[in-house]
Amino acid sequence: MRIHTFEKAFLGVGAVLLVLFAGALVYATAAMGVHLPGVAGNVDPARVYQTPPFNTPGVRQTGPGRYEAVIVAQAFGFNPSVIRVPANAQVTFTATTIDVIHGFAIDRTRMNMMLIPGQVSRNAYTFRERGEYLLVCHEYCGIGHHTMSARVIVE
Amino acid sequence: MSAPIVASPAGFALPEAQRRILRWFVYLGFGAMVAGVAHGLAQALSYAGINILPVYPRLHSYYQGLTVHGVTNALVMTFAFGNGFLMLMTARALARPLNQALVTASFGVMAAGVAMSAWAMATNRASVLYTAYAPLQAHWTHYLGLALVVVSTWIATAAMIAALVAWRRENPGQRIPLLAFVSVTSWIMWWLASAGIAVSFLGFLIPWSAGWLPRVDPLLNRTLFWFTGHAIVYAWLLPAYVSWYALVPRQAGGKIISDLYTRVVFIIFLLVSIPTGLHHQYTDPGIGQGLKAVHGFLTFVIFFPSLATAFSVMAALEMGGRARGGRGLLGWIPRLPWGDPSLSAQLLAMLTFVLGGATGLVNASYTMNQVVHNTTWVPGHFHMTVGTAVALTFMGIAYWLVPYLTGRGLWAPRLAVAQGWIYAVGVLVFARGMISGGLAGMPRRTFMAQATYTQPGWKLAGAVTAVGGSLMSLGAVLFFIVLVGTVVAGKKGEGPADIPWSETITAPALAGWEPRLDRLRVWVAFAVILILIAYGPFFLMYHPHLVSKGYRFW
Numbered sequence: 001m002r003i004h005t006f007e008k009a010f011l012g013v014g015a016v017l018l019v020l021f022a023g024a025l026v027y028a029t030a031a032m033g034v035h036l037p038g039v040a041g042n043v044d045p046a047r048v049y050q051t052p053p054f055n056t057p058g059v060r061q062t063g064p065g066r067y068e069a070v071i072v073a074q075a076f077g078f079n080p081s082v083i084r085v086p087a088n089a090q091v092t093f094t095a096t097t098i099d100v101i102h103g104f105a106i107d108r109t110r111m112n113m114m115l116i117p118g119q120v121s122r123n124a125y126t127f128r129e130r131g132e133y134l135l136v137c138h139e140y141c142g143i144g145h146h147t148m149s150a151r152v153i154v155e
Numbered sequence: 156m157s158a159p160i161v162a163s164p165a166g167f168a169l170p171e172a173q174r175r176i177l178r179w180f181v182y183l184g185f186g187a188m189v190a191g192v193a194h195g196l197a198q199a200l201s202y203a204g205i206n207i208l209p210v211y212p213r214l215h216s217y218y219q220g221l222t223v224h225g226v227t228n229a230l231v232m233t234f235a236f237g238n239g240f241l242m243l244m245t246a247r248a249l250a251r252p253l254n255q256a257l258v259t260a261s262f263g264v265m266a267a268g269v270a271m272s273a274w275a276m277a278t279n280r281a282s283v284l285y286t287a288y289a290p291l292q293a294h295w296t297h298y299l300g301l302a303l304v305v306v307s308t309w310i311a312t313a314a315m316i317a318a319l320v321a322w323r324r325e326n327p328g329q330r331i332p333l334l335a336f337v338s339v340t341s342w343i344m345w346w347l348a349s350a351g352i353a354v355s356f357l358g359f360l361i362p363w364s365a366g367w368l369p370r371v372d373p374l375l376n377r378t379l380f381w382f383t384g385h386a387i388v389y390a391w392l393l394p395a396y397v398s399w400y401a402l403v404p405r406q407a408g409g410k411i412i413s414d415l416y417t418r419v420v421f422i423i424f425l426l427v428s429i430p431t432g433l434h435h436q437y438t439d440p441g442i443g444q445g446l447k448a449v450h451g452f453l454t455f456v457i458f459f460p461s462l463a464t465a466f467s468v469m470a471a472l473e474m475g476g477r478a479r480g481g482r483g484l485l486g487w488i489p490r491l492p493w494g495d496p497s498l499s500a501q502l503l504a505m506l507t508f509v510l511g512g513a514t515g516l517v518n519a520s521y522t523m524n525q526v527v528h529n530t531t532w533v534p535g536h537f538h539m540t541v542g543t544a545v546a547l548t549f550m551g552i553a554y555w556l557v558p559y560l561t562g563r564g565l566w567a568p569r570l571a572v573a574q575g576w577i578y579a580v581g582v583l584v585f586a587r588g589m590i591s592g593g594l595a596g597m598p599r600r601t602f603m604a605q606a607t608y609t610q611p612g613w614k615l616a617g618a619v620t621a622v623g624g625s626l627m628s629l630g631a632v633l634f635f636i637v638l639v640g641t642v643v644a645g646k647k648g649e650g651p652a653d654i655p656w657s658e659t660i661t662a663p664a665l666a667g668w669e670p671r672l673d674r675l676r677v678w679v680a681f682a683v684i685l686i687l688i689a690y691g692p693f694f695l696m697y698h699p700h701l702v703s704k705g706y707r708f709w
Contacts, residue, residue, distance in 0.1 A: 004412075007466050014462040018455050025451070025521045034522040036437050038444045045702055075708050100706050101288050101373060103529050107596040107610055110525040112438050117290060117373045118700040119440040134608055138529040138598035140284050142291070142708025143216055146606040 037113050040094070040122035048072055048098045059085055062092070071095040073102040073115050076144035078135060083152045085127065092124045103138035106152055114139065127154040157410060158662030160333035160401055162322070163250030166653055169243070170252050176262050178560045180239025181553065183266065184232045185638060188546075190273075191227035192631040194220035199585065199624020201604040202531070202592070202617035215279040217602040218709055223276050225285030226301070229541060231269055233391040234304055236549050238265065238311040240394050240556065241338045244401075245315040247654055248335035249322045257314035261307045268303025271296045282709040284600065286384075287360070289376045292705025295364040302356045305349050312342040330663040331673045333414050334401045334656055340421045341393035343675060347682055348390060348429050351382025363705065370701040374441045378697075381432035382690060385454075389428040391541050393421070395548035398501065399468045402552075405657035406498045407491055409475030412467045414659040418672045420467075423460040426682050427453055430689030437524045446692055447521070453689060454519035461512055468505065471657075496571030496637075500551030503579035504544050510583075511539030514590065529600075531616070532593025535586040538627075543582045547575060550634050555651055557641050564649025566640030570633060578630025585623025592616030 028034045048054045053070045057079045062068050067089055072079045074097065085091045095104055097115040104113045104121065113121040127133075137148035161167075169177075197207050197220055214220055238261060246253050274296060275281035281297035319331065319339050331339075355376045362368040400417050404410050411417060433450035436442055476487025493499045514536040518524055527533065558565050565571060595612035597603070603617060663669065671677075 004470075007463075007470075010466045011459075011462060014459065018458060021516070021520065022452065022455055025523070028522045034525075036444050036447055036522065036525070037440050038447075039442070040440055042441075042700055075706075100291050100708065101377075103598065105529065105596065105598065110522075112525040112528050114436075114439045114529075116377065116440055118702040119374055121440040134596070134610060136596075136598050136601075136608065138601070139288075140218060140221075140291075140600040142706070143218065144708075145218070145600070146602040149608045 034110065035123065037121050037123045041120040042118055043096050043120055045096070045098050045117040048096055053094060054096060059083060059091075065089045066092070068092045068094055071104070071150075073097045073104065073137065073148075074099050075102075075142045076137070076148040078137075078148070078150035081150045083135070083150060085152065085154055087127050087130045087154050090124050090126050092122060094120060094122045096120050100141050101139050102141050102148070103136070105136055105138045107134040107136070109133065112138075130154050157658040157660060158414070159656065159658055160411065160414075161248045161250065161656050162326075162332045162335075167247055167250040169246055170255075172255060173246070173252055173258055174560055176258050177239040177243050178557075179262055180235050180242075180265075181557060181560065183262075183269065184235030184239070184549075185553070185635070187227040187231035187235065187269065188631070189635060191224050191232065192628060194224045195228075195631075196624060196628040198224065199628070200621045201602055202588070202597075202624075203621035204604050204614075204617065205621065206604040213277075216282060216709060218284065219276070219279050219282040221600065222282050222284050226272060226276060228546070229285055229391070230301065230304060232549070233541070233545065234308055235265060235269075237342075237390065237394045238262075238308060240549075240552065241342055241397065242311055242315060243556075243654070244338040244397060245318055245335050247656070248332040248338065249318055251318055251322060253314040253318050257310055257317065261310035261314065264303050264310060265307035268300040268307065270300070271303065272300030275300065279709070286380060288380070289360060289363070289371050289373045290703035290706050292364055292707060295361055298356050298360045298364055302353070302361065305353060305356075308342065308349065309346060312339075312346045315339050315342060328665070330665065330670060333411070333417060333659065333663070334397075336418055336673065337393075337397050337401060337421045340425055340675065340678075341390070341397060343679060344386065344393065344425045344428055344682075345390035347425075347679065347686070348383050348386030351379040351384075351432070355379035370703055372699045372701050373703050374439065375697065375699050377439070378432075378436065378442070378693065381435045382429065383432070384435060385432040386428040388537075388541060389424055389457075391545045393424060395504070395545050396421075396464060398548055398552050399464065399505065401657055402655045403468065403498065403501055403657075404471035404475065405655045406495060406501075407472050407475030408478045409471040409473070409657075411657050411659040412470045412474075414661065414663040415669060415672075416463065416467060417659075418663075420460040420463050422672065422678050424457070425678050426685055427457045429682065430685050431457055431519075432690075433693075434519045434521075434524070437521065438528050442693065446689075449689055451519060451521045453685075455516075458512070458516060458519075465509070472502075494572060496565070496568050496575060497551045497554035499572055500554065500575035500578075501548050503575050504547035504551065507539045507547070507579055507582060508544035510586070511536060511544055515540065527593050529598060530593035531589040531597045531599045531620070534599050535589025535593055538582055538589070539586050543579065547578055547582075550578075551575065553634075553638060555655060557638060558645060558650035559654060560650075561642060561645065562650040563641055563645030563647055565637070566645045567637055571637045574630055574633035574637060577633065578627055581623050581626025581628075581630050583623070585620055585627055588616045588619030588621070588623055592620065
């Protein structure tokens with residue numbers, strides 16, 4: 001295959017950049033503990049409020065410096081609608097939906113999950129700054145989608 | 156030793172019966188775009204807090220309009236134009252007409268599908284957006300209509316493959332003309348890719364919406380959708396690549412840099428377009444991180460042929476600019492024929508695609524995706540890719556294609572040049588607003604004009620979005636004016652006699668390993684193996700949960 005020198009250089013630089021970017025992502029995951037949501041179990045959307053931990057939505061301490069926030073979404077709101085968590089503690093958000101697909105995104109953070117009927121969504125985050133954060137549904141869920149939000153208060 | 160990329164350089168005229176249907180495909184595509192663009196303005200203004208929905212007669216909601224916007228622009232315009240354009244390229248490249256019955260059937264099936272889906276959307280029975288995520292449940296006619304649009308592309312693929320097989324039989328030992336190779340490969344890739352939504356729609360959503368199947372599994376359908384859903388963007392993009400590789404060099408006065416290279420790029424797209432879909436589901440529950448990482452890696456791989464395209468196409472353009480007297484490092488750029496509306500629109504589409512590709516790499520970036528997923532960053536990104544690299548290229552192609560198919564000269568060519576610039580500047584401003592809003596967490600697919608929440612930083616982003624979106628709308632309207640003007644008032648007999656096919660610098664090799672590149676069956680087999688590796692673990696180990704009845708929350 002005859003490849004022009006400039007083309008070799010161009011593609012070489014491109015390949016090196018892609019490898020560096022991929023390396024940064026591996027570093028973020030392995031060394032900085034930034035993870036994506038994964039497999040976290042199933043729940044029957046018709047029986048969410050009868051199934052632990054969703055039978056008691058809210059925040060509870062699970063260990064020293066560790067908390068779990070259990071949240072149930074439905075058109076067009078989150079339960080609870082005010083979520084109080086401490087700063088500098090690892091908060092595991094465990095959430096699901098009882099009806100259609102909803103989004104779960106906390107502004108100014110990387111907390112970003114889809115809530116899909118039948119699936120439990122889970123990811124952890126540590127808030128470093130106190131204050132009020134906006135939790136929005138960022139997937140279209142119906143006519144009132146743009147009214148679906150909650151508040152996360154970091155104390 | 157230059158070589159043509161078509162079988163009969165002297166010329167070839169398609170029978171009028173086929174030209175007519177290809178014309179209808181182009182009209183259907185751009186007609187759908189009129190409906191799609193009409194509501195785009197309302198969405199852009201909504202981000203600035205301006206609600207113009209009451210202006211639209213019989214419109215029930217923002218989300219009904221948003222559904223029409225996505226379905227008509229992303230599904231109907233792209234595939235109607237792609238069908239017509241690629242069938243013409245294949246027929247011209249092989250210098251033989253396609254099977255008339257298949258061409259007619261392809262159009263009839265697509266028209267029927269569009270009509271069904273249009274009815275469901277217009278009567279507010281299908282306000283589920285173009286992604287149609289279950290368990291929001293549209294009327295069954297919507298799913299069936301969209302399925303027919305896909306079936307239409309299968310019939311078009313069959314017509315193209317049939318012509319290629321017949322040509323190969325009559326020309327043993329010859330290389331497939333490059334233009335036919337890239338056109339057929341594009342639609343074969345899509346044919347493989349469409350398996351996901353075919354299973355989802357035929358197996359689940361149609362029986363479910365018709366009442367035969369009580370419940371579906373939302374995650375399974377979502378995953379089947381994205382099996383198709385990332386490759387679909389290449390199905391939109393590859394017809395534009397066909398133009399950039401095979402036609403644009405001629406329009407710019409240059410030649411295709413490498414026959415071999417062009418084929419390799421399209422083969423890589425055939426191989427890697429599909430096993431990348433999970434990068435749209437990074438934030439989904441129920442899918443393991445390991446498999447998400449594999450798809451993330453393969454998405455980085457598919458970035459590579461686009462890098463190669465950037466080099467090859469740019470080199471062909473530079474060759475054209477220098478042949479026209481350009482000197483110095485960048486002196487060839489102003490010497491390109493910018494006054495040709497077809498070329499200038501496509502050059503602007505390419506420039507915009509650089510930013511579209513870069514933002515796409517961020518989307519694909521595993522953990523970083525969490526910062527931008529489902530924010531306005533994403534539509535900011537894809538209005539630079541499908542919304543410009545594809546749409547503006549199709550408009551540019553139309554500036555020679557419609558005169559070619561109608562025999563009428565282009566009406567108001569200077570207006571056509573201005574149109575491309577207005578649209579391109581508009582999309583860059585629009586995307587700047589959407590991208591910055593997305594980085595500040597502004598959600599996509601949301602009626603911001605009446606949202607009950609806001610954040611600092613969204614206001615300016617929304618205003619910029621509205622300004623850019625208004626310019627885009629103006630650019631689109633000017634395009635429709637030029638198009639209708641050409642069809643109605645273009646000077647008869649002034650259409651081009653042939654398509655602007657280019658030559659390659661060197662002829663394709665007849666001996667050695669290179670002719671093996673033309674064995675498309677082998678590449679399809681490799682593509683299937685890669686798909687099985689990337690998706691097999693999920694579909695083999697996934698236990699379906701048929702838990703969701705349908706909801707109509709609109």
